[in-house]
Amino acid sequence: MSTEPEFQNKFLQEHGYKPYKCRVCGARFWSRIPRETCPDRPCSKYDFLMKDYPRVNYLTLEDARKKFIDYFVRNNHGYIDPYPVLARWRNDLYLTIASIVVFQPAVTEGIVDPPSNPLVIVQPCIRLEDIDNVGLTFGRHLTSFEMGGHHAFNKKDKHVYWVDETLNYAYEFFTREIGIDPDDLVFKESWWEGGGNAGPAYEVVVDGLEVATLVFMKYRIMDGKRELMPITVVDTGYGIERIAWFTQRLPTSYHTIYGVLIDRYKNILSIEEPPYDVLKKIAYSLSDKEIEGLDMLKHEVENLGMGEYYDQLVNAIRLYTLLDHMRTISLMLSDYIVPSNVGEGYLARLVIRRALKTLLQLGVEPSRLEEVFIKLFEEQADYWKDKYVYSKFAERADYISDVLRVETKRFLDVIDRGFRIVRKMLKKKKKLDLDTLIEIYDSHGIPPEIVASYASRLGVKLDVPPNFYSIVASRHGGSRALMKEKRIEVPGEIAEWARTFPETRLLFHEDPYMREFTARILGIKDNYVVLDQTAFYPRGGGQDYDRGVISIEGEEYSVEAVYKVGGTVVHKLDKNISSENEGKEVRAYIDWDRRYTLMKHHTATHIILSAARRVLGEHVWQAGAEKTIEKARLDITHYKQISVDEIRRIEEIANKIIQEHIDLKIHYLPKFEAEKKYGLKIYEGGAVIQPIIRIVEIPGYDAEACFGTHVANTSEVGAIKIINTEKIQDGVYRLEYIASTKLPPYINELESNIRKIAEALGLDPGNPVVSAQKKAVELSEQRKLISEYRNLVKKLIIKELENNLTPVCGTYAVVLEQNIKDKQLFREIIEMYALDKKYIVISYDEKLVEIATHPENCKTKGIDLTRVVSELRKHGAKGGGKRDHVTIRIENPEKHIAKIIELIKNQCRQTP
RNA sequence: GGGCCGGUAGCUCAGCCUGGAAGAGCGCUCGGUUGGCAUCCGAGAGGUCCCGGGUUCAAAUCCCGGCCGGUCCA
Secondary structure, X not given: XXXXXXXXXXXXXXXXXXXXXXXXXXXXXXXXXXOOOOOEOOOOOOHHHHOOOOOOOOOOHHHHHHHHHHHHHHOOOXXXXXXOOEOXXXXXXXXXXXXXXXXXXXXXXXOOOOOOOOEEEEEEEEOOOOHHHOOOOOOOOOXXXXXXXXXXXXXXXXXXXXXXHHHHHHHHHHHHHHOOOHHHXXXXXXXXXXXXXXXXXXXEEEOEEEEEEEEEEEEEEEOOEEEEEEEEEEEEEEEHHHHHHHHHOOOOHHHHHHOHHHHHHHHXXXXXXXXXXXXXXXXXXXXXXXXXXXXXXXXXXXXXXXHHHHHHHHHHHHHHHHHHHHHHHHHHHHOOOOOOOOHHHHHHHHHHHHHHHHHHHOOOOHHHXXXXXXXXXXXXXXXXXXXXXXXXXXXXXXXXXHHHHHHHHHHHHHHHHHHHHHHHHHHHHOOOOHHHHHHHHHHHOOOHHHHHHHHHHOOOOOOOOOOHHHHHHHHHOOXXXXXXXXXXXXXXXXXXXXXXXXXXXXXXXXOOOOOEEEEEEEEEEOOEEEEOEEOOOOOEOOEOOOOEEEEEOOEEEEEEEEEEXXXXXXXXXXXXXXXXXXXXXXXXXXXXXHHHHHHHHHHHHHHHHHHHHHHHOOOOOEEXXXXXXXXXXXXXXXXXXXXXXXXXXXXXXXXXXXXXXXXOEEEEEEHHHHHHHHOHXXXXXXXXXXXXXXXXXXXXXXEEEOOOOOOOEHXXXXXXXXXEEEEEEOOEEEEEEEEHHHHHHHHHHHHHHHHHHHHHHOOOOOOHHHHHHHHHHHHHHHHHHHHHHHHHHHHXXXXXXXXXXEEEOOEEEEEEEOOOOOHHHHHHHHHHHHOOOOEEEEEEOOOEEEEEEOHHHHHHHOOOHHHHHHHHHOOOOEEEEEOOEEEEEOOOHHHXXXXXXXXXXXXXXXXX
């Protein structure tokens, strides 16, 4: 990799830096003073913690962020506001894991111009892959952090800057702005890969701490191979927290980030940290080690002769974990992630459950869990008030607290259920082996630490291997990445063919009310046709395609389906069409009834979404939609059951929007301008990666990037009726509704159903409800009556049977004919006799004989009913059972009763 | 999206491995007991064993497919 020209830089050489090779890790790095090893861990410790930097001033997180932004703005970088941590603008990623993510893929692929070039942004990011290490590594690992990025996008016709300028910025920033001596600054050669891109990189390291990574993204990875990109990107990541930590040299980065919040958390949780000097010494001493698990930590701390602080240290680590997780949770929820068991919702739940687990480990009683959890969040919201993007914690506290409440309850339910399972397993197996432990975690969600502490309360000691989670992970093997799926809509070979045509002019966008048009045929393949322009809407954005007729020189073809391939619209006809027709002019007519219904359903969907947001909250996000001719449906994210009352209010607001007679507005805006003006809500229907975005706006209510056709005024929707709601997955609810002229047939059907029900049940059609209630009472009375009759009949039958007993082997054979269809009645009688040692009961209906007796009789009298069965098999019977209970399938059972009694008698003679 | 676990009375579940009579506790109804109660005693009602198919004389139980729920996961 050192062959990359980016490593043959001028800048470093001119500033007195020379290349060295690390004796330990072998990496090449640039330094002004000779060094044996690179100053990056694990080749080196956190030496900065113990050093003095006379020119370095103490910076808070706020200061560090501001300094970074100011410096680059001063150097002609346009400032960009941070984006949410939930990557709504991307279809291939859930969370914002780096500042460059904001500009991928639209800008990095050259589809859209950056909002500014070069630019600077400080982006809150979330990375969960090291979640296990949070706390344990004293602040090296965070689940959320601020990445300062300055980015330049170099195109063929516009070169902005590349390696030397980037190194210069880093050099100037760290030496002048932060005050680090150039001799302490080291640039380590590295390689970066991610998100389908790759390139050479420099890590900027100061005395053990990596403070920035400078990546020169020049490759795209296609099918496993690297190819040069048409656009090269300067992708830098400055660790804002780390820079602040560096200037403060506190024992951990948590102390820098969370300041007074640490003491407030300690109060709430009633725990103590070890003294600062002890903490600092431990953090420093362990900084070149990979601590995996508490056992290893204990060992290392004892080696340092600080074993007495171990317990405090463990509490402190849990404290840091909570501080970290609470900020991440707050970030996720304030960007309106709805916890779920799939997708980004799962990631939120994962962090929430880790935090809750940590609280339990700190000894918080389950009954206080919710209260403490909410309190910890409220403290974060208060601490971060008025600070950068974090001010939204407090602004959206209602939603966040409510979600935390719901999730805590769910977690406790899971734990509760888990404990029952643990009890059951312990009863069965007496001890829990690893497989069981994995099942309890993997299938039931109870972390082994909690199982262990519960088991020890039951007096069972069990060992959890320190690498438990990696064992689980390895068993999962090839489970695939958490990635949003990409939908593929078009039939294969047709798509390839369609791509050879220019973009179709979309008449339905120019005039959604156009019902007929003239166009020229550009291409024909079997029964597929491409025109130069069309008013036929292709399926997309959840709106179904149009149908209609194309007429070519008097011959009519019916349009069955319409698809969109890139910018080309493909019409599928009912029959093949001769390719001689290419270039000819056609007259086309769309099925207007169908289209108009689809338009109304589409606008209705935007209306419903807006109404749902008003009723349920701003977290409501479209998770899917479909508009067909029959009905429309919208899937929305929400974290608890939607009540009947809420549905009614959504319907009310939706119909109010219709009544308000609002003109829809269509705008075409550049991507970044649209995002700035309307927010990322425009991507409700999915991310749109285009330079110009079509926005459909219902002023005052909704604005979305949308390709579909809409009515001109909300009043055209007429009316909306929600006809069905269901939970389609955790955190996602489906609303189905109809609009306009679809309402009367729906109501007619309801009415006719009521009529039919009334008729079938003989209800008063004028007042079916009261009449049905009466019927229900009647029914339950009749049931009671039947039960009384059954008891009566039972007595009669028994009396009858008592008069017809046949002595067999010291018992009496009771022969019971099942002559009415009342299974329960006969079951009761059979049971009564079979549980009495004095009887053998032989019961039969038209094809089945059942014989039963008390099991005792088999032992004392040697009765074995299965032998009766094997005997009868010779006469064509089938059946089997246990010694005291058999069933026999035989034709005309009543003819065999005497024989059966005979066979039983024979048995007890054989064994007296 | 994939793996794993589950679906039996109103609720919580047992039974399933090894096919053969659908169960317990709580709750409910009725009766008795008690000054009172999350009292005690007794009786009773309540079931599409998730759905569909297969194997079998016989399926809650075994096999296949589906639906629903839970849970874990780059």
